[in-house]
Amino acid sequence: MADRRCRHLVLVLGDQLDAAGPALRDLDPTRDRVWMCEAVEESTHVPSHKARILLFLSAMRHFREALETAGVSVHYRALDAEADPSLAAGLAAAIRVLRPERLILTEPGEHRVLSALQGVAEASAVPLEIRPDAHFICSRTEFDRWAAGRKGLRLEHFYRHLRKREGILMEGPSDAAQPVGGQWNLDQENRKSFGRQGPGMVPEPIGFPSDVITRDLIAVIERRFPDAPGNLERFDWPVTAAQARAALADFIRNRLAAFGPWQDAMWTGEPYLYHARISAALNLKLLDPRTAIDAAISAFEANQAPLASVEGFVRQILGWREYVRGIYWREGPVYLESNALEAHRPLPNFYWTGKTDYACLEASIGQVLEYGYGHHIQRLMVTGLFVLLLGVAPREVHSWYLAMFVDAVEWVEAPNVIGMSQYADGGLLASKPYVATGQYINRMSNYCRHCRYDPKEAVGESACPFTTLYWDFLDRHRDRFANHPRTALQWRNLARLEPERLGAIRRQAEVLRGDLASGGNG
Structure with missing residues (x-):
């Protein structure tokens, strides 16, 4: 259908693939158009896992197909057709062509996206109506x-x-x-x-084999993002509403x-x-x-x-x-800059490669690279715990999680990382920092059986880095947490350490941090 002026241009983002969504609820196919855009920026503002890119784009293209089958006109900018570098650029181009009377949008899930689209609407002098997201139970x-x-x-x-x-x-x-x-x-x-x-x-x-749409996108992604982390060999995520319902039914049943x-x-x-x-x-x-x-x-x-x-x-x-x-x-956006524990170290390189002799991190990060997935304890008490104990800058940790997991959308990922995992918000979300020695990982997994480090040891060649860094973390933050009602026991245990042993732990932790900062163990 040739482009023509439309009444409403309904903006549908990659994480808004609900045919009954608020922005689509009163769409008139004879007068309105839907706008969707595969913007390069959405795959590169953090170095996204290939499986994350594929999931979003495949789901978007399947959604476009469903809309068009239902008689809806979709103005769609595809990545393999020289898509605009950003959502903002893509929307501005569509406005110039379609000259809509009004833009309609369901609340985005990210401050950055909301601000960009509002800026385009203002610059184009087109009214923008933002509707509350009815997908959520609590507004x-x-x-x-x-x-x-x-x-x-x-x-x-x-x-x-x-x-x-x-x-x-x-x-x-x-x-x-x-x-x-x-x-x-x-x-x-x-x-x-x-x-x-x-x-x-x-x-x-249950898994979902790639169809023609997904297979075509695999070729596009390998060509456009050859250096993106992760691989697509295990990709079998649901990309349509019907597949999502099948995945739910499989879980409930089995x-x-x-x-x-x-x-x-x-x-x-x-x-x-x-x-x-x-x-x-x-x-x-x-x-x-x-x-x-x-x-x-x-x-x-x-x-x-x-x-x-x-x-x-x-x-x-x-x-x-x-x-x-x-x-x-x-x-608000300032939450992403939270850093209550004043952590400023860089993220270890092995978080991007999975190459480390820490068995639990090798298994957990390797799994993320292969599948784009890790469950909540792998996220909180393995990959998240290590960087919390090490003192990595929370914004770097946030960017890694947003990049590497197929289910990562900022509204859900950022509080989980900034607040729950890294305690960077100073206790707004979590009542205490979730810290533990390697003994927790040993109890909840078999990772330590395949590791050269001993989770019981904090000092020496076989000392577990988690255990060393745990005691060092308690020592570094004793003034903040020693009298905290939910953490006092941990800091009382710190007080029982002999000064000589605590000194040895401090020295080992400093050597460990220096080695990781220089690219060691990865």
């Missing part, structure tokens, strides 16, 4: 009302608020409803390790029951274990969170999954996912 306005006047913005309080409001996993009369089973949080039942025997046979999650007890466990060669593998589909809006929550609750009501597994899954979506989105927008 930004409601989160701000909940947060107003609170001394701390704790997840548990927010989670209970939404459970009550939505009546999810609640029982009894509405004015006196209580959590099903009598407890709000069943985390204590969900922290098992596999022990020495391992997980045994784990049901393989892995939800075991998800709870072993959600924190890790095992070499098992990238997914009992995890859902639907976070990317949720974040691209291929799957509605209410659908996922309802499916899990239906499994519980049919006695197909225990309450602890279902509650743990629901808390990740209804609680954590909604909570970090509220934090991201409430705090």
Whole structure:
């Protein structure tokens, strides 16, 4: 169809692939156009994993195909057709051609994108209507009302608020409803390790072979981004709404029951274990969170999954996912510059290559390079823990996570990294820094069995870098945390170390940091 002036130009971003989304709800195919753009900048402003690039672009092209099949005109700028370098440039070009009366946009998931598109609209003198994102259960306005006047913005309080409001996993009369089973949080039942025997046979999650659209994009990405990290050999993520629903059904049927007890466990060669593998589909809006929550609750009501597994899954979506989105927008762009612990060291080079003799990091980073995926404990207590103990600049850590994971969208990734993983916001999100010695990794995985370092040792040639850096971290930050109610025990243990041993730990930590800064161990 030839370009012509349109009434509304509806902007659909790569993480807004919901046919029932707010921006599309009153679209008139006879007068309106949809704009989509594969901008080079979106794959390069952080050096994105090839699988992340492919997931976004393949899902976008499948969504375009679905819209056009439904009779919607789509003004689409493809990467292999000399796409504009940025979303802003792409939108400005479309406005010049289509001369729309109005731009319509669902709230983006990133400050940078929102600012860029607003700038184009203002410069072009075209009104921009931004609609609240109905994909989320809690609006930004409601989160701000909940947060107003609170001394701390704790997840548990927010989670209970939404459970009550939505009546999810609640029982009894509405004015006196209580959590099903009598407890709000069943985390204590969900922290098992596999022990020495391992997980045994784990049901393989459903995968989705590449079709013509995806195969064409693989060739484009290998040509346009040859030096991007990661590879595409394992790519089998859902790229359509139908595939996302199939992935959810597969998880509910085959892995939800075991998800709870072993959600924190890790095992070499098992990238997914009992995890859902639907976070990317949720974040691209291929799957509605209410659908996922309802499916899990239906499994519980049919006695197909225990309450602890279902509650743990629901808390990740209804609680954590909604909570970090509220934090991201409430705090604004300045949140990304948070650095409460004054960490300024560079990210070790092996985070981009996976080449290190630290077995847990080699396994976890190698898995990310291969699949574009790692589950929450690999992120928090392996890759995140190491750079927290080392003292890496939080902005560098944030950029790595945003680049390397297929489910990374800034609204969800930044609070998880800046707040939860790195404690860079000074305790706004997490009540304490999540720090541990290598003994935690040894307990929750088999990584240490394949490592030359001993998780019990902090000094000497066989000392585990996690354990050395853990005690050094406590020493460096004792003034901040020694009297903290949730960390006092750890710092009391530090006080029990003999001065000579603590001195040896300090020296070993300094040598380790110097070696890593000069490119060692990778």
